[in-house]
Amino acid sequence: MRAPPLLALRGVSKRFGAIQALCDVELEIHGGEVIALVGDNGAGKSTLVKVIAGVSPADSGVIEWQGRIVQVRRPHDAQALGIATVYQDLALCDNLDVVGNLFLGREIHRVGVLDEVEMERRAVELLHTLSIRIPNIRLPVASLSGGQRQAVAISRSLLGVPKLLLLDEPTASLGIEQTSQVLDLIDHLRDRGLGVLLISHNMGDVKAVADRVAVLRLGRNNGFFDVNTTSQEQVISSITGATDNAGRTRMGRTGEAWL
């Protein structure tokens, strides 16, 4: 019998005016597990992340954290539970160095005076434990590669020692080499017992790093798959809404085109 999931969503719904963005969505994430959240544009992936992160709370439904029912009404609530979010636009300050970005908004200080030495020591320690290679952490992040910037953004979210990490398209703008660096990092986080919810468009990434795939389609669950036993085609047809056979895939596509 497994421990209760780190995070469980039960019947989460969210409506923006006339649009039903999420409808009775279910999701479970355990510690040490990477769940990929996939779906077409407008399927509700980002909305779901915002619900979990407390940015825009759900209208109805239950959120359970380690088996307890909790309220996530504000970003602060999510952070207090141990949920960290890395958004697609990394929200780094290009002119600040790596240390400055890691500690932005939670600087170590004594009566307002920054303790640079301590911050740098902890930054090195953190990057070291994550096996992140950045040649000089005193460089402005503007001079880092995309992958390194993503690594900094993820490390930054890990400073608060979260239990669950939400990653919104972390590899969207990266090259092959850099993508593999970020995927390595995600692997590493799983090994450390974190739960990771990974939003991705890239089936290759999903296949490479996720344990399970949760598919959203038009705001509803459209299947959960085990990555090891499911073919990429099955996942894709679930995303596009055609689950059974080629004939229905084509019908689904045609139907979609007419929407």
Added chain:
Amino acid sequence: MRKETFRNTEPGRTAGGPEARAPAAAGRRLLVRRGDVGRAVDEFRRRLRDGELGSLPVVLGLALIWIIFEILNENFLSPRNLSNLSVDIVGTGLIAVGIVFVLLIGEIDLSVGSVSGLAAAMFAVLNVHQGMPEWLAVIVAVLCGTTVGAVHGFFFARVGVPSFVVTLAGLLGWNGLMLYVLGESGTISIDDQGLVAKLTSHYFSDAAVAYGLAVLGTAAFFLAAYRDSLRRRAGGMESRSLGRLGFRTGALAVIALAAAYVLNQFQGLPLALLIFLLVVVGLDYLLRRTRYGRQVFALGGGVEAARRAGINVVLVRISVFMVSGTMAAIGGLFLASRITSASQTSGSGILLMNAIAAAVIGGTSLFGGRGTTWSALLGMLVIQSIASAMALMGVQAAVQFMITGGVLLLAVVIDSLSRRSQEAHGRA
């Protein structure tokens, strides 16, 4: 335990087995192996490539124009001229320090000239006409500048009017208020033995003061840097070697003592210069070493990132305009002190342009996020040197404007090029 492993990776004196070293530390080791000079060259190359030249172009430029002007006119580097120069830069320089804050968050304040004039007029009217004690009138005038800055900040940060427009309105409006305050009198002479007049007329004629402060300042710099370096070493981090620290301290000592020597050849250390230096050093510390300063830089680097990091963007923006208004008022008092009067022309003319040009020539970026208060000092030295040399050689103001304009253009070109280079290298 983790700490222990980490110590083992310390460059140079590794005791632990090779397997204890993380790849990151190994990468850094390679860098460390190189000698001091090699590292300095590497660092310089990187900064050149990434367009992070900071104050280097202006320091070189300043050295160059001083040499040229000295060749053209042997009085240029005379103690008397340099001493006057060091006082002449203070008024506009203090205003430029405030401009640096505004530029750092990527905004502009066009009202500083008018605000400086307003502060001078307020002081003169309160003190001379209303008989208010000088110290109180000074405080009121400075707070007047702070308030004006807060008003600009409010309209910019809270209402959302572009800072360019808000402060352009300020430029007109506060100039109008100054004329209104001055009323019929037009020009008000201030007490030439008073507190404000002393700001620019007082010199520490005792040679020991200038030398003492030069030594003290250098020692303070060395101790602060040395303590930092010790702490870093204790934490197992790379630190500047004693050699480099010694070199920097030595360079500072040479500059400080040379300045003290030259100033002592004339009338000693000017009070105005001392105040200016204290303001530059103090606000530099505020910007680089405090949480507040970090927030200012963060805003210049990415407003959205700053907001998500929990920084109160509105508050920081308003505060920056308050600093700018305050410094404009203080600068205005120094300018009034220099001519011992406040008049309808106070704060007008090229003052505003000079203040902004000084900050930019000194190496503060117009695009936000990069800069230091020292650029106000360096930029003003360039501008005032040109003005002073032209005056010595009897060249008309027209030529002086053209040369200053050219230098400003050059500075902005360097700024823009380095920004482009940063963008090119920033996103791979």
